[in-house]
Amino acid sequence: MVKQQGVNITGKKIMYLIILISPFIVIFLSLFIGRYPLSIDIVTQILWSKLTSSATGIPEISQTVVWDIRLPRAILGALVGGSLAVSGAAFQGLFRNPLVNSGILGVSSGAGFGAALAIILFHQTSLVYLFAFCFGGLAVLLSYFIGRVYNTTPTVMLVLGGVIVSSIFSSLISFIKYVADPYNELPTIVFWLMGSLATARFQDIAIAGIPMVVGMAGLVAIRWRINVLSMGDKEAHALGINTALSKGIVICCATLATAGAVCVSGIIGWIGLVIPHIGRMLVGNDNKLLIPASIALGGCFLIIVDNLGRVITGSEIPLGILTALVGGPFFVYLLKKTKGGGW
């Protein structure tokens, strides 16, 4: 009995390690996937020459495909997927509700509105990023102040504030779609809202990566506190933590990460809701393990889905469509296999 438990714990540790390193493996594998076939030694040579800035005899086009197209796209996928999943996990703990997702405080619809507005006003990509990011943050601030009563922020009021702000911004998105030019602007808005990593370049990663990495790092740092916050305000206070401050830090970090993700990739649903649950089934509910695992699983999942979207058909399938189509059956499989993990 004791021995079996020991084996069980070692097995869990190994699985946790595999989960944590899996994004790096998936990033590497995705360098081979696409219409332009490349062998393993060519890819490794290209990576080696770029990292050591030495010359190589490999054709320019192969180098561009690996270094300027596939690699940044995979890294961006890992950052975006990780950000959405970890924010979802953090919000589920904070709001003590397994059904909330990364967009619960309105960040996704706010960012969607910002992007749509920038598309019809400026037709310029960099301003789309900026508007999406700022409006995403603004939406969360609005939710926070709507949910604030008597100097406290009860979680029910916060969620209600988020629902109201989300619905207002969704209406505004519909309004912009309605007034947009149906030949140029409308398709751009619709495709942006469906989510894509196709525009990924290293510059994008450098800019949007900052809020994503800062937000994710913050959530990793405060992850055990999320356990305590999930006991509810009264118990968390009696356990000795400043609930208002801790909640504020979690909301700030999750918002930074999600807004950073949404502004470069558009609205990608499903990840922020379901990846944390896949994490719960694999590593348990302790946020000490769940938060890092969510980042890794979310990253892997989005890279895999993005690769599928690139190769299944002649033209790319938007990510917002594929995430649920691919992830749904996988989720059901895990649900059956782990018997739900103690719910």
Added chain:
Amino acid sequence: MHLLEVIDASFSYKSAKIFEHISISIGPGEVHCIIGPNGCGKTTLLDCILGILKFNAGEIKLMGRNINQYRIWEIANQMAYVPQSHAKTFPYTVLDIVLMGRASHTGMFSSPDMEDRAIAEDALAMVGLSRYKDRPYTQLSGGEGQLVMIARALAQQTPLIIMDEPTAHLDFKHELIVLETIVRLVRDTGLSVVMATHFPNHAFYFANHGINTFVALMSNHSFMAKGHPDNILTEENLQSVYNIYAKVVTQHIDEIGELKQIIPVGTLANNFQGGQTV
């Protein structure tokens, strides 16, 4: 020295007066039962003591120092809390829950270390639930769940634990297990407990087992009587607080000695007067 002193405290929500001029002092190794009818303000008083609500007047001294001079985590190092009912959302393991008792000893950006883990395991052993440490706490029965909450409070290693109706919703046996656990902890570790309860017999239970027990009878926005159960839980007092006719009886049990209990006979509205139906 007193662990906790509440001095002439009053509390009201906007216009609704909850209680006023309440004072209580708690020393080491004592169990204080706060007894009173539904809605008399027991939970509000406990919330004020825990620092979740603030009195309109009066003060609290914790270890001789005004509680407003303490940081939140410093209070949690002096008193722990066992809730009446705990809403279970995520199926954390039992040990994860008990480990949360170490929050006040853990920095904002860190996690409990091996020492905290050992303390949590000790706390779990003290309530006799070590065998469940890796189980999801959502799968425990109500009584076991309440023992886990007590273990979490023990992991805070405080001299004082505040309990809000810790035996509410429990069956006969589990109620007794919780009471036995409290008696054992107070006797073995010198812990003090402040406990809101609906059952006057809980106070007699502690007194019967040789615990230094006090009762505060809460009624009409204040403590109408305070002191040893024998002097406070009298037939006259129960009649004036609850409007019931009750009988205090003593039974001799060989292993323990004299056991005092209250037997509720009937409400006064039911025409009981001094045991005579009229």
